[in-house]
Amino acid sequence: xxxxxxxxxxxxxxxxxxxxxxxxxxxxxxxxxxxxxxxxxxxxxxxxxxxxxxxxxxxxxxxxxxxxxxxxxxxxxxxxxxxxxxxxxxxxxxxxxxxxxxxxxxxxxxxxxxxxxxxxxxxxxxxxxxxxxxxxxxxxxxxxxxxxxxxxxxxxxxxxxxxxxxxxxxxxxxxxxxxxxxxxxxxxxxxxxxxxxxxxxxxxxxxxxxxxxxxxxxxxxxxxxxxxxxxxxxxxxxxxxxxxxxxxxxxxxxxxxxxxxxxxxxxxxxxxxxxxxxxxxxxxxxxxxxxxxxxxxxxxxxxxxxxxxxxxxxxxxxxxxxxxxxxxxxxxxxxxxxxxxxxxxxxxxxxxxxxxxxxxxxxxxxxxxxxxxxxxxxxxxxxxxxxxxxxxxxxxxxxxxxxxxxxxxxxxxxxxxxxxxxxxxxxxxxxxxxxxxxxxxxxx
Numbered sequence: 001x002x003x004x005x006x007x008x009x010x011x012x013x014x015x016x017x018x019x020x021x022x023x024x025x026x027x028x029x030x031x032x033x034x035x036x037x038x039x040x041x042x043x044x045x046x047x048x049x050x051x052x053x054x055x056x057x058x059x060x061x062x063x064x065x066x067x068x069x070x071x072x073x074x075x076x077x078x079x080x081x082x083x084x085x086x087x088x089x090x091x092x093x094x095x096x097x098x099x100x101x102x103x104x105x106x107x108x109x110x111x112x113x114x115x116x117x118x119x120x121x122x123x124x125x126x127x128x129x130x131x132x133x134x135x136x137x138x139x140x141x142x143x144x145x146x147x148x149x150x151x152x153x154x155x156x157x158x159x160x161x162x163x164x165x166x167x168x169x170x171x172x173x174x175x176x177x178x179x180x181x182x183x184x185x186x187x188x189x190x191x192x193x194x195x196x197x198x199x200x201x202x203x204x205x206x207x208x209x210x211x212x213x214x215x216x217x218x219x220x221x222x223x224x225x226x227x228x229x230x231x232x233x234x235x236x237x238x239x240x241x242x243x244x245x246x247x248x249x250x251x252x253x254x255x256x257x258x259x260x261x262x263x264x265x266x267x268x269x270x271x272x273x274x275x276x277x278x279x280x281x282x283x284x285x286x287x288x289x290x291x292x293x294x295x296x297x298x299x300x301x302x303x304x305x306x307x308x309x310x311x312x313x314x315x316x317x318x319x320x321x322x323x324x325x326x327x328x329x330x331x332x333x334x335x336x337x338x339x340x341x342x343x344x345x346x347x348x349x350x351x352x353x354x355x356x357x358x359x360x361x362x363x364x365x366x367x368x369x370x371x372x373x374x375x376x377x378x379x380x381x382x383x384x385x386x387x388x389x390x391x392x393x394x395x396x397x398x399x400x401x402x403x404x405x406x407x408x409x410x411x412x413x414x415x416x417x418x419x420x421x422x423x424x425x426x427x428x429x430x431x432x433x434x435x436x437x438x439x440x441x442x443x444x
Contacts, residue, residue, distance in 0.1 A: 001026045003041040005423050007382065010036065011053040013355050014374045023054065025380040028422030032376050047425075049384050052417050055355050056374050057089025057121075057381030058337060059362035061146075062236065062260065062308040064329065065091075068114045069099025074313045074401050076118035079333060080437060082399035084120045084427040086334035087383030087416045090363075090371050090440070091121060095128030095149050096160040097312075103128040103160075104136045105143045112439055119437030120426055122381075124366065126183065129171040131161055137174050144441025146366045147181030147234070152218050153189040156283075156328065162189065169225055176231035181365075183234040186218035187284055199324035201276035206323035210285045215240040223250045226257055234365060235259040237310045239284035241294030248303045258305045258365060261295055263339045264330045266307065268406060278319045278326035280406045282312065296347055299357060306361030309336045313402050331400050335393060335407050337383070338414035345413060351387060367443060380423035389415040397430070 005025040012021035012033070020036035024044070040046045060083065066073040083091055093111070095102035102108050102125055115123050127145035129137060137148060150171065151162040163171060175182050191214035198205040219235055223246060226233045235247065238261045250257050264282060269289040273280045280286060298304040312329025320326045332339065337358065344354055363372025370379045392411045395403040419427040426433045 001031050003031060003044040005380070006040050006044050006046045007054060007420070008036065008046060008048045009054045009384075010051050012374060013053065013055050013352055018352060023374060023380070025423040028380055030374060030376050030378050030380050033374060049417065053351055053385045053387055054374065055087065055351065055383045055385060056359045056372055056378070057383050057419065057421065058087050058358045059090045059366070059368060059371050060088050060308050060311070060333065060336070061092040061306070061362040061366050062262070062310045063091045063093055063333065064097055064312045065093045066097045066313070068110065070097050072315055072401070073097065076115045076123065078399060078401040079311070080118065080120035080123065080435070081432050082334040084419045084432060085399050085416065085430055087337045087385065087419050088333065089121050089381035089383070089419060089421050090124070090368065092124045092126055092146055092366060095126050096155060097157050099159065101128050101160050102126065102145070103130055103133050105139045108140060108143055108145065116439055118435055119439065120432060120435045121421060121437045122440050123437055124440035124442070128160060129163065129175070129182065131163060131167050134171055134174050137171065137180070138178055141178055141180050141442075146442045147183055148175055149183045149185070149236070151185040153185070153187040153192055153214070155185070165221060165225070169229065172225055172229050172231040172233070176229050181232050181234060183236055184222055185236050186222055187214040188217040188221070191217055197324065199322055201321045201323060203270065203273045203275055203277070203280070203323065206281065207270055207285050207287070209324070210283060212240040212242050212287070215284055216243045216246070219243045220246055223247070223255055223257060227255050230256070232256040237262050237265070237284065238295070238304065239265050239287055241291045241298065244294065244298045244303050259303065260306045260308050261299070261304050262308060262310045263332050263336045264406060266292060266295055266299070267339045267343045276321040278321060278323055279404050280330070281323055281326050281328045282310070282330045283328040306365060307336070307340055307357040308362055309333050313400060313404070315402055316404055319404055330406050331402065331404060332407065334398050334400065335405065335412070337385070337416065338391070338412035339407060341387065341414040342412045351385070368440070380420065382420040383416060384418045384420070386415045386417055387413065389413070391415055399432070
């Protein structure tokens, strides 16, 4: 095996722990993780990053790229540049808010054709489960989507309607029949309809309109369906910590359920959100500090499997000061790693925990067995981080198409020095290389 690159650091995070090491790369694949002072093979170039930490490239399984159709909101070129700048080397694109949505094989091919030449990192795709498209689920699975997203309450776009409980059961039965995965936006529409709806700029009113009970009930119903149908399900963007005991109990009895949360739920709190600051609006919403503490406990004990962005951008005009009418979504692709690391270190966690939540966990969820760890046989995807350095978030420096962020002005720990995809440096302190990402398919 011809070694073409050796990446060396005093701190490399491997499945066996953090240690000084030299990572030998051959043809874009990790050939071996060697002792720090191993001899560099003839013909290989040495890249020594000193004391910066080498992490496996992050995997973000929850990104709304919105391309084609709403490319003015984001797009594969800008989204993947932002991801690369933030240490992410693989993302999975959600089936909405693009036009067309990824609900048929034909629509999937449209999206793949758009993404192919624009991807700075590796990109895969989720399919969508809608009322009436059960016949399309198996063909989409065979075409390589990683699973299927559905909503249990209105999605916010008319071309992607929600499933009621009977429709969910029908779709789950179909997906379970071929061993697929259903990923679920779990808010109960009846609880949402019964909640007070007050337009205006008061964040407290918006929070009251998306109560915890809406999440808790939807998740309990999903557990019941998954148990009855022996289906594999994943709870998206968990906001309500009240649901954690039910999830843990279901998993203990053998229900095949996993769950994610997001940087904004783990680093921002309702108490600090100014009225009218709709850059903080998302659904489900950012909740109180005590709720956040319980989410961190769920991460620590393993009930929450992974942390992903739910990057859901829009144009500035859609972020009106009225929480009721403003677009709900937070842009954080480029900032997720430092945001989580800043809070994790404050709470006594280390970077091996962050790798477990933001690389290993999402890779396992999607079945990406070449991603998520620094060990022989995996893709040579790396994020090189200076964990002690700090920076203040300046929206003008973001790679997102629309530079609206709930993190503006925050000082964060962790500067991504470089990002590597299959042994090639694709980002170097914010300077991006030409696109070299590949389109991924399930089990391929």
